[in-house]
Amino acid sequence: MRIEIRKITDAHTPSSRTVNTTLYYILSSSTAPLLESSLSTEERDKLEASLNYADHCFSGHATMHAENLWPERVSGAASLLQLVNLWTLTLQKRACKALVSAGAHGMMQAVTLSFGGLQFTENHLQFQAEPSVLHNSYSLRGLRYHRDRISLSVVADADGRPSLHVSVKPQDEEKPVKLYACEAGCINEPVELTSEPRGHVFPVLVTQPLTPLLYISTDLRHLQDLRHTLHVKAILAHDEHMAKQDPGLPFLFWFSVASLVALFHLFLFKLIYNEYCGPGAKPLFRSKV
Template sequence: MWLQQRIKVFPGLLSSSWARRVLAVSGFLVIIYWYIFSGSHYRSFWYSGKQWGVSGACLQAQIVQWKTLAEKGDVVMVSFPGEEIKLQGPAMVGNGQIIVDVGKNNLWVSSLSVLFHLTNYSPLTLFKNVGALAETHATAIFLKEGLIRTIRCLQVEASDSPRDCVTVREDHFAHRSRPHVYVQNIHITNPSDRVVTFDISSQKPLTGETFSTSLEKVQEKQFLLSSGRVSVEDGKIILVVVATKKLASRLQVSPKSEHDETVLSVVYASEPIDPAKLSDTFSKLRENAKKEMFELMHMKTEDLFHEHQQIWSDLIVSGIEMKKITDLHTPSRDTINITLYYMLSCSLAPLVDPALSNEEREKMESFLNYADHCFTGHSSMHAENLWPGSLSGITQLLQLWDLWKLTLQKRGCKSLVSAGAHGLMQGMLLSFGGLQFTENHLQFQSDPHVLHNSYSLRGIHYNKDLINLAVLLDQDEKPFLHVSVKFQDKLVKLYACEAGCLNEPVELTSEVRGHIFPVLITQPLTPLLYISTDLTHLQDLRHTLHLKEILAHEEHMAKQYRGLPFLFWFSVASLITLFHLFLFKLIYNEYCGPGAKPLFRSKV
């Protein structure tokens, strides 16, 4: 009986306009909440299920490890069906001499005297299946291997089993130690019971000047030689010559079999020249391209990839790892990783150039091992223009590359910039952490206000050794410093002491557990950590700092943020009290004062 009476009340409630508005707003908020917090999981389930069918299930099985690698920071997803995780920048590979925009199928070239210019040449070889019922693909940048990988799953027959799908894996990389070489490696697996056919072609530009192509032959080896030009300022041109492996126009893969194909491209670009010198310049570039292509065609693909990966692994010995971010201004792990990848891909690596003289090599290595006065000024951690969350394309990427080089040059890192990709990585590492080399030591001078973030800087070159420095947080969210060393050459003793150097310096060792230092803040502000090979220098340092006080980090922050003054809180409390008194007076006058309205109306 009681329930029936309550139900009869609802129509009366909905007759009120304000009740209908409240109900509409509540329903809208519920929908928004469901979309934000449940939509991504729902979409993942939808896309991984019937929406993408057999080819989607096949793709899920092929890239099951990608998400694990992405969580570790080793992979940046470019495109993935059913997930809103699109790379906020170009999908590119490069080595400082060439850049290949894999997403747009564009080739950019540079020379010693000019920066990158876009050509009208399409570097990718396209493998299109004939008669596929469905196709699904995903793309990712593999940071530790320096390549872009795309996996395509093709449903070629009416089967409900994902195991019958044909998979095509494509790897793209610009060779790190061979600056003129671009490699596209294709691996096709056909588990079905039918022959699978692919049409092989290259995309032709719709506008602009096309490249002319001819068939070349060197000792029974055939390849295609394409040539074109890029117009630059002052009426000059850059001549571009590309030698590419010749492939058949159609490929058939037998049932229950696999097929590998490696497409090699050699790209040579001239300095800006007058059109009158076109013939002589073309002859030189043509001979250089033919010579290198002939050498590559006699190499094993595995050896070529091993060369590239060895140099790339050497580059990423150094790096930045974000462990915990507690504010909105610190760049994310993916933003840092992809920015480092982009900057390395735009830079030459002269240290691995076999043509570099021993004298020049020793000079660059000395810059790398002890970059005196680099990095001066405040840390670049919160410089959003240096660590952008998104890039519109290669043009904006090259502008970022120029900005990084300019910033490092103006902050005492000019010698590192001249060392190419290895030096640029080291300069970015020092700038992020606020590390600076002086005449006698390396000092960590990070802003105390950013130490609520936890991060690690690995591979800091000190002489020929590598130092790992981490800012970590304990159980009470208090920061401390963790330092370890990886000795590369003969053992050289390294010492470290915290801010003020009041305690005896500690000798650093290669032990896995490393060394822990407290975060102390001095007045006036001085570096948080000193590292040096000179023990006496650190012992003498304490007498030259002339400090007023030394506080623990939490004590320093407590003094900086003492809260709002008592007068502010008293004013807020007074306003709240006065408002409620005024509200009470209005209600009293309405129902209890002279001429008050009756609380209940009579039904009669």
């Protein structure tokens, strides 16, 4: 499981180095009960179950742009412990208590979910990142879901239009679990995910009101029924949505410009009037005599 930063186009997204360093701090400060030889089979199965289906983790907005969670530098042991405690508290308050209790393996899963804004629900895994942050390209690999490993990549093209690439790697070849996915609104028939490296490509659609950008589930019927329960009013392409979010300069700006232009012309008219029509004005035409 890992987070890969491919392309950053703003100053608020952490670099690959910052992400890897922060993960090192978190994992090196966590226990790893799954690696303990004294762990009973029952306890191991319980921990594995909590990793394979992570309750409702991660709720809330993505942590990608939470700069206090991804510091470029950590000075001293006290700052490191403060950072780890902040991460632990954040994850616990966002429905990730079970993963935090699972030690390093659970912390890695929870941090990865939180980075992109992924959340488990009772019947599916949903990707609910803010559309405005998808100008960056990154990948979330190895997410556990029903014993399978999901990889999700946000890929922005040369024009900044993002798309979602999703693939799955089954862990049980004898009894593979089928996973299905659909984009925002589930307006199209859900597709079965495959293990192809590039993955299935989904367009980024934005609904009104805003709903998750992607749904993944083992239950095909659930996704088919989901479209009837979202009650969206409109579905826009990502670039259409962003154009509406940034309609241009505000009215006050244009009003100020128009006022300045009008005042300038009034001032110019006054100068011309005083020059030719006011007291002591110059004659318009000079006599040749």
